[in-house]
Amino acid sequence: MKQNSNRRSFLKKAALGSAAITSAPTILASSRDETIWLQRQHRENNYSANDQINLGVIGVGIQGIYDANDALTVNGSKVVAACDLYTGRLDRAKELWGNDIFTTRDYRALLNQKNIDAVIVATPDHWHKQITIDALKAGKHVYCEKPMVQKWEEGQAIIDAQKSSGKLCQIGSQGMASLGNEKAKQLYEKGAIGDIVMLDFYNDRYSAEGAWQYPIPPDANKQTVDFDTFLGNAPKVPFEPKRFFRWRNYRDYGTGVAGDLFVHAFSTLNHVISSHGPNRALATGGLRYWKDGRDVPDVSITLYDYPKTETHAAFNAAFRINFIAGSGGGGGFKLIGTEGEMEVGQNSVTLKRSKLGLVPAGYSMVAFTEEMQKKIKKGYEEQNLESRASSLSTGTTTWKAPSDYKGGRHDHFSNFFEAIRGNGKVIQDPTFGLRAAGAALLANDSYYSKKPVDWNPTEMKII
Structure with a gap:
């Protein structure tokens, strides 16, 4: 595998000694703890009104507002239209982005705006x-929130629509273009953790x-909420504000x-x-606490198998x-390899390399006579299994984004807009988006x- 040659290169540099390690801090963890600052330069061009990217927001809920505001941190973008099925959100859109924006309950009317x-x-x-699909066919570039699809069978239609339209489609897993992901990818490809053995993710x-359990506005009724349109192809049910404002709790609308x-x-x-993703999944869990009418679990554990590939x-x-974690909450994303581990976040990466114990200690030696212990120890010493180089390449290094870093969400929209302007490609196209969504939905x-x-x-x- 390519990973083997990269790892050999990593270890060769580590074996040169601490001076060499210190001189190459961007890829090596030294035998002492250290912190290194990450940097990225963005294009900070000023654009005229005629050269700005005009945005329409379809779905002005929590995520739609955060997405639009993050998009506006990138120079040369402006929200000019908003669509939502609750009138209160259209009022909120005008509060946020101006009374002159176009608002509608019908997304097709928004797509018709030239x-x-x-x-x-x-x-x-x-x-x-x-x-x-309708937006791509209307000639609009699309930023689609994750997961790209509710069912994996829907994904190919989006891939085909994007290709035939000639427009761009960015899937919105916001940390994708972050400094943390960028550094983690570089470190992995340099062989920093050896061969990956496990991924541990929790939230x-x-x-x-x-x-x-999001708030439900007191004015929610059949006049202010277009509930029938919200249902779409989902089973028809009577008007229920909880289904509209807390749709993530229901299989009919969420995932x-x-x-x-x-x-x-x-x-x-x-x-x-x-990677293209895993090839097998086994899930368990249950609804342990939030029994508020939802039909999805609030505790979930899934094990995935990844097959061997070139990378x-x-x-x-x-x-x-765990949505009822009495510890108070928290999260983590850790890549664990044969020679190290990486804790990856949008704003930081921590690489820890330890020395693998190959020589037996007192625990297993106790079963032998004193004379036999001496012979066993001598045999291990002659093999030189724990070299000086393996000790020098240990330690912990943390790469951090500076305090003025605008964040992974800014970077993701910056990538999208740069691609629209012809400067590179989107980092998360529909094929990538389907592989991520499909794996999750397993x-x-x-x-x-x-x-x-x-x-x-x-x-x-699915096979």
Whole structure:
């Protein structure tokens, strides 16, 4: 594998001694703890009104507002239109982006606006496919929130629509273009952790808001909410504000913790190790606490198998979510290899390299006579299994973004807009988006079928 030659190069540099290690801090962890600052230069061009990217926001809920505001941190962008099925959100859109913006309940009316260059699709998951395809066919570039699809079978239609339209489609796993991901990918490809053995991802929450019990406005009624349009192709049910404002809690409209949270981890993991994804999943869990009418679990554990490829060894991944974590909450994303581990975040990466113990210590030697212990120790000494080089290449290095770093979400939109302007490609196109979403959604397929599920990560379909 290519990873083997990269690892040999990494170890060769480490074996040169501490001076060499210190002189190459961007890829090596030295035998002491250190912190290194990450840097990135963005294009900070000033654009005229005629050269700005005009945005339409379809879905002015929590994520739609955050997305639009993050987009506006990039020079040369402006929100000119907004669409939502709740009138209160259209009022909020005008508060945020100006009374002169075009507002509508009908996304097709927004797509008909000639002055819109790109749209943000931040609707419930069950609307992603149709609106994204319609937007591409209308000649708009699309930023589609993750997961790209509610069901993996929907993905190929988006891939085909993007290719035939000639427009760009960026999938919105916001940390994808971050400094943390960029450094983690560089370190992995240099062989910093050896062969990957395991991915450990977890997200613990301990609040009603974190468990998707979002507030419901007191003016929610059949006049202010277009509930029938919201349902779309989902089963017809009577008007229920909880289903509209807390749609993540229902299989008919959302994708549970897998689509909301696993997909971020798969996006980063597949990007860092240049993988198409896992080929098998086994999920368990349950609804342990938030029994508020939802039909998705609030505790979920899924184990994934990754096959051996040219860019990584075969390994396992553990994904776990707990929405009633009495510890108070927290999260982590850790790549564990044969020679080190990386804790990866949008703003930082911590690389830890330890010395592998190959020489037996007192625990196993106790079963032998004193004379035999001496012979065994001598035999290990002659093999020189624990060399000086292996000791020199240990330690912990943390790479951090500076205090003025605008964040991974800014970087993701910057990548999108630069691609629209012809400067490079989007980092998360629909094919990448389907591989991330498909892998995440395997957790749901396994959980509800109560059995393992096999997946073809190259062809992006269940076997």
